Amino acid sequence: MERNISDTPMLSNRYKLLETIGAGGMAVVYRAQDMMLERPVSIKLLRQDFSGNPAFREQFRREAKAAANLSHPNIVTVHDFGFDAGRLFIVMEYVPGKNLKALIRERGPLPVAEAVNLIAQACAGIGYAHRAGIIHCDVKPHNMIVTPDHRLKVTDFGIARALASINPDEHTDEVWGSPQYFSPEQAAGLAPSPASDVYSLGVVLYELLTGQLPFTATDAQELARQHREARPVPPRRFNRDIPPALEQIILKVLSKEPSQRYRSADQLGRLLAPFAAQPETLQPFPVEQPRSAPATFIPQAQEPASRPRPVYSQPAQPPGQHSGEGRSISDPFLSPLFTPDIIILAIIAIVLWVGMLPFGAYVLLKLGVLGVP
Structure with a gap:
């Protein structure tokens, strides 16, 4: 049974847990305060049954170190990781906003330009990781946080593995990723590749544009079979606003064979760029403000790292006016x-x-x- 937040108020005598902001089958995510650096952070605290496995702890340590080396505007930064009170945890930057799955539930299918803009940002972050030799392995909308100004950041590289450590001939009974979004090769237990992340990005884009997944089933085994064998319904049957050229890109991304997809997320992002909206045309959306922390733990006011600082300019003076004395410029x-x-x-x-x-x-x-x- 998961312990209440009050049972573990502090981790490593440094991180004060403030409130629960998410939970999954593997971990609970908290908004927290870094007492040493006086900044807000997010902490993913793994469940005890995972934390108690020494082999898993070592794998987690390696993957957290790899993720901590990633620095990109579209990736949630990993600050720290550790083991305390029998629990593994990873410390990340706190990003205000909501995950993409919650956005889909609230709004349904998104306009084409807005949806493509978000996936293009995900491609930029995941493509950067691919160039660093890291595969995400669990690309899904739950792992994409969207800020109010439409900046998307990919999170949860904690299960990613360095590309150099993957044996192309590896075969395992362990399946990486979420059944609704994983690739056919992941469904078959084969080693993932950058093309596996590209497939998952295609599934997320399909869902953003149509409001539904390309494959649905009541159990993971049937979902895995559909990913390996079934052909997706062309998305334009659900949304006629999707340009035919964009539909062809999505169907290519959802190819069963990795060699028939685009090689990396970077390549997919370049092809999606012409269909994406410009950021300044997107309207910001409100997000729920976090509950106030105890007064002793409230950090100094600071802007989230994910949002650019605004640049203020002086208002233009009316013709014939001088800002100093209000006299006519004709003097x-x-x-x-x-x-x-x-x-x-x-x-x-x-x-x-x-x-x-x-x-x-x-x-x-x-x-x-x-x-x-």
């Missing part, structure tokens, strides 16, 4: 022609001219130009 001494530098140069020139008058008169007198006897 010649407020004109850009009469700057302080020009005025000083003019005064110097006048002084020199006046000073040269006696000398000039003397020269002219000697030359007889003035005609003085």
Whole structure:
């Protein structure tokens, strides 16, 4: 039975657990406070039956270290991991917003441009991980957090494995990923590849555009069979707003053979770019504010790292107005022609001219130009 948050208020004498923000079959996620650095964080606390397995703890440690090396705007940053009170945990940046699955439940199918914009961001983050030799292995909308300003961040690389450690001939009875979203090769127990993440991204995009999954069943075994053998219904049958060219991309991504899909998430993202909305055209959506922490644990006000700092500019002045005194710009001494530098140069020139008058008169007198006897 999962212990209440009050039973484990502090981890490693550093992280104060504040409230539960999510739970799954493997772990519970908390909003927490890093007491050392005075910043909000998210903590995924694994269940005790997983934490008690020494082999799993070592695998988790390796994967958390790999995830901590990923630094990208579309990836939730891993700050720390550890083992305390018989529980494994991983510490991540706190990202305000909601997961993509909750967004689908609230809104149903998203407009094409908005849906593609979100998946293109997921492609950017996962593609970066692919270049670093890391496969996510569990791409699904639950692992994608969307901020109010439509920045998407992929989380939960905790089960990912370094590409270099994968034997292409590996075969195991252990299935990685979630049955609704995993690839045919994962369903068959084969080693995942970047193309496996690409397939899962295609499933998420299909769901975003149609409001439903390409394959549904009452049990995981039947779902696995459908991923391996069944052909998905073309998404345009559910949503006629999907351009035919985009439909062809989705169906290619959902190919049964990895070699028939796009090689990486980066390649998929480049192909989706023409269908994506520009970020400035998207309307922000409200999110539930976290409950206040005890006064001693409230951090100093700071902006979330995922949101760019706004740039403020001075409002434009009406024509003919000067911001200093409210005088008309038509006043010649407020004109850009009469700057302080020009005025000083003019005064110097006048002084020199006046000073040269006696000398000039003397020269002219000697030359007889003035005609003085």
